[in-house]
Amino acid sequence: MEAKPTLTLEPHRIIEAKRFLQTTVPAATSKLLSVTKPHWGKMTAQHMIEHLYTAVISSTIIKKTPPIPASPNQEMFKNVLIYSPEPMAKNLDNPAFRFGLPDYTNPTIIEAKAKLLSSLERFFEVYEGKNYAYNYNPFLGDLHAQETLVFHYKHFKHHYTQFGLI
Numbered sequence: 001m002e003a004k005p006t007l008t009l010e011p012h013r014i015i016e017a018k019r020f021l022q023t024t025v026p027a028a029t030s031k032l033l034s035v036t037k038p039h040w041g042k043m044t045a046q047h048m049i050e051h052l053y054t055a056v057i058s059s060t061i062i063k064k065t066p067p068i069p070a071s072p073n074q075e076m077f078k079n080v081l082i083y084s085p086e087p088m089a090k091n092l093d094n095p096a097f098r099f100g101l102p103d104y105t106n107p108t109i110i111e112a113k114a115k116l117l118s119s120l121e122r123f124f125e126v127y128e129g130k131n132y133a134y135n136y137n138p139f140l141g142d143l144h145a146q147e148t149l150v151f152h153y154k155h156f157k158h159h160y161t162q163f164g165l166i
Contacts, residue, residue, distance in 0.1 A: 021152060033109070051159070059135045
């Protein structure tokens with residue numbers, strides 16, 4: 001039997017997140033060029049795409065063990081990054097980049113964009129009919145499918161706004 005979350009997300013937010021990731025993101029991604037500059041932050045267009053790919057692909061690893069309750073810090077970040085309807089703040093300090101931006105993992109942005117869109121398709125396949133399946137996020141702790149969906153929605157919206165794609 002699957003554990004049910006104690007917090008809920010409004011159905012309209014789930015519907016909007018899914019529509020955005022399946023419709024808006026592919027259309028907006030097609031407009032991104034390697035020379036597109038961000039309105040804020042240090043990432044290049046390809047860094048941003050590869051960063052989102054890593055977030056999506058890591059979220060497709062469903063845990064086989066019971067969810068672990070979030071720490072107070074993780075709970076605070078979940079409330080801000082998932083449960084709050086407010087957009088993510090600009091210039092968030094991501095500890096993953098404290099030593100600088102990583103090397104590219106794809107030879108071109110074209111290949112990176114294709115992998116990102118494929119990872120989103122995989123995400124929806126993995127979670128089809130599994131609303132209470134869990135994955136682990138290093139900053140937010142264990143997230144069920146709907147929390148992960150809303151996180152990706154807000155994360156993509158943040159970065160696609162950063163690069164003027166939406």
